[in-house]
Amino acid sequence: MTTARQVVESKPSQSIFSIPPTATVYAALQLMAEKGIGAVLVMEHGKIVGILSERDYARKVILMQRSSRDTLVRDIMTSSVIYVSGDxxxxxxxxxxxxxxxxxxxxxxGEDLLGMLSIGDLVKDIISEQQFIIEQLEHYIHGGSR
Known part of the structure; x- marks a missing residue:
């Protein structure tokens, strides 16, 4: 079974993108667009204080008729960040x-951020694992019938 750490380490780019809570939502959106990511960590003094996703933007800026240039990240970020350990x-x-x-x-x-997983990263890994198991079973079946 693959661990979260292994998936993070296998990603082509292990860069961690973050933005301070005092940045504008517009700046966060620019960063996400530039890096091709759907969420950015909100960090202050080296610690995670929140996460901002495209969903936060859609629900808390667009639908509330706010301006992304005038709204600060801290005003719409999700502050209760759920995370996992590498193992x-x-x-x-x-x-x-x-x-x-x-x-x-x-x-x-522990206190150190290893990286960020997306649902796509997990789906890709799980499909790869399942494909490996299928190949092993096919090899076993064909090898056993000779």
Whole structure:
């Protein structure tokens, strides 16, 4: 079973993108667009204080008729950040993301941030694992019938 740490370490880019809570939502959106990501960690003094996702923007700026240039990240971020430890399995991560209806999950090693997992990262890994198992079973079946 793959761990959250292994998935983070296997990602082509292990960069962690963050923004301070005092930044504008517009600046956060620019960063997300530039990096091709759907969420950004909100960090202050090296600590996670929140997370801002495209969903937060849609629900707390657009639908509330706010301006992204005038609204600060701290005003719309999700401040109760759910995270996992690096040794948790991808199945545990998927279950947590499904239960809480979230698409991004920080991975921690104690106080240290290892990276961020997206639902896409987990789906890709789980499909890869299942494909490996299928190939092994097919090899076993064909090898055993000779």
């Amino acid at each position: 948790q399995s991808t199945n545990e991560c998927m279950a947590l993301m499904t239960k809480h209806r979230m698409r991004h999950l920080p991975v921690m090693n």
